[in-house]
Amino acid sequence: MQTRLTIRRPDDWHLHLRDGDMLQAVIADTTRHFGRAIIMPNLVPPVVTAKDAAAYRDRIMAACPLHADFAPLMTLYLTETTDADDVALAAEAGLVHAVKLYPAGATTNSASGVRDFDKVIPVLERMAEIGLPLCVHGEVTDKDVDIFDREAVFIERVLIPLRVRVPALRVVFEHVTTSDGVDYVTGGGDNIAATITTHHLFINRNDILVGGIRPHNYCLPVAKRESHRRALVSAATSGAASFFLGTDSAPHLDAAKLSACGCAGIYTAPNTMSCLAHIFDQADALANLEAFTSLNGPAFYRLPPNDTKINLIRRDHPVTYPQARKTPDGDVTIFDCGVPLYWDVETTE
Numbered sequence: 001m002q003t004r005l006t007i008r009r010p011d012d013w014h015l016h017l018r019d020g021d022m023l024q025a026v027i028a029d030t031t032r033h034f035g036r037a038i039i040m041p042n043l044v045p046p047v048v049t050a051k052d053a054a055a056y057r058d059r060i061m062a063a064c065p066l067h068a069d070f071a072p073l074m075t076l077y078l079t080e081t082t083d084a085d086d087v088a089l090a091a092e093a094g095l096v097h098a099v100k101l102y103p104a105g106a107t108t109n110s111a112s113g114v115r116d117f118d119k120v121i122p123v124l125e126r127m128a129e130i131g132l133p134l135c136v137h138g139e140v141t142d143k144d145v146d147i148f149d150r151e152a153v154f155i156e157r158v159l160i161p162l163r164v165r166v167p168a169l170r171v172v173f174e175h176v177t178t179s180d181g182v183d184y185v186t187g188g189g190d191n192i193a194a195t196i197t198t199h200h201l202f203i204n205r206n207d208i209l210v211g212g213i214r215p216h217n218y219c220l221p222v223a224k225r226e227s228h229r230r231a232l233v234s235a236a237t238s239g240a241a242s243f244f245l246g247t248d249s250a251p252h253l254d255a256a257k258l259s260a261c262g263c264a265g266i267y268t269a270p271n272t273m274s275c276l277a278h279i280f281d282q283a284d285a286l287a288n289l290e291a292f293t294s295l296n297g298p299a300f301y302r303l304p305p306n307d308t309k310i311n312l313i314r315r316d317h318p319v320t321y322p323q324a325r326k327t328p329d330g331d332v333t334i335f336d337c338g339v340p341l342y343w344d345v346e347t348t349e
């Protein structure tokens with residue numbers, strides 16, 4: 001049985017760090033294992049301009065633990081009034097690494113998202129010209145579409161027509177949750193890739209609803225049926241270049257999740273690497289873990305992989321994590337994957 005694995009330091013290609021006290025409370029959980037992260041812009045108000053992104057990057061750097069080897073890769077929140085020149089200059093300066101498309105109302109803090117796609121075509125054309133990726137939250141928001149179908153319908157109604165209009169646009173299909181999404185990306189050519197989260201490799205919709213409702217397993221896109229989870233595991237563990245890790249670690253206070261109208265989002269930053277090593281080990285694919293966490297993402301984003309490495313060790317006894325991260329405003333529950341985890345990241349400090 002394999003008990004050790006050395007890989008390049010991983011990156012997280014989809015991360016919510018929030019701001020203020022929450023940022024302070026969660027950032028070390030990411031910098032401990034990850035070299036870089038694509039920072040989601042859905043603050044209130046959102047990160048819309050290069051100026052917003054520069055200020056947010058400064059706040060993240062100020063919150064980083066001393067000696068952390070971490071670079072936040074900033075994104076801009078696409079609105080119907082986003083200025084193409086502002087985007088292009090921020091990309092050229094190395095400040096911004098992607099633009100994020102939220103269909104209006106699709107998820108947490110997405111009210112300023114896009115309603116009329118015609119309005120954003122000039123920005124998308126400029127992004128295509130300079131090779132700047134568009135990260136998409138791939139769900140339609142139409143009331144008549146069942147929540148479990150919203151990703152598959154997004155592909156047909158939004159993504160395919162958008163890519164026909166701007167074929168050179170480079171797209172990351174974020175937190176893909178269906179076999180439809182996996183198949184579309186697999187057959188979609190070099191301009192499209194997808195992130196896969198940690199939690200969608202573990203949970204299906206039963207884990208939200210059977211034996212009582214489990215708000216800590218509720219996120220968007222919502223977990224689908226077991227056959228879709230299996231398709232995600234196959235895609236992630238295959239080593240295929242178009243799939244890479246985006247944890248979508250999304251901290252919310254427990255008070256906001258344990259409510260009559262609870263927030264979407266699962267906090268996975270602390271135990272993601274243990275969780276992933278477990279999934280890859282079960283699939284007999286530990287040899288592909290590095291591609292998923294550390295190589296495929298940088299290749300798509302046209303960045304070099306990290307120089308440094310981390311060691312993973314399989315312990316004799318299950319590794320334990322705290323049940324929650326404390327913040328001054330209350331607890332943030334950490335993802336419980338439901339099975340004992342034996343893989344651990346060796347600390348070098």
Ligand SMILES: NC(=O)N[C@@H](CC(=O)O)C(=O)O
Binds near residue numbers: 219221
């Ligand atoms: N994934 C989630 O369920 N929530 C994210 C937003 C998102 O990525 O859609 C959040 O910001 O909380």
Ligand SMILES: [Zn+2]
Binds near residue numbers: 107137174175220221
């Ligand atoms: Zn999203």
Ligand SMILES: [Zn+2]
Binds near residue numbers: 014015016040248250
């Ligand atoms: Zn997210």
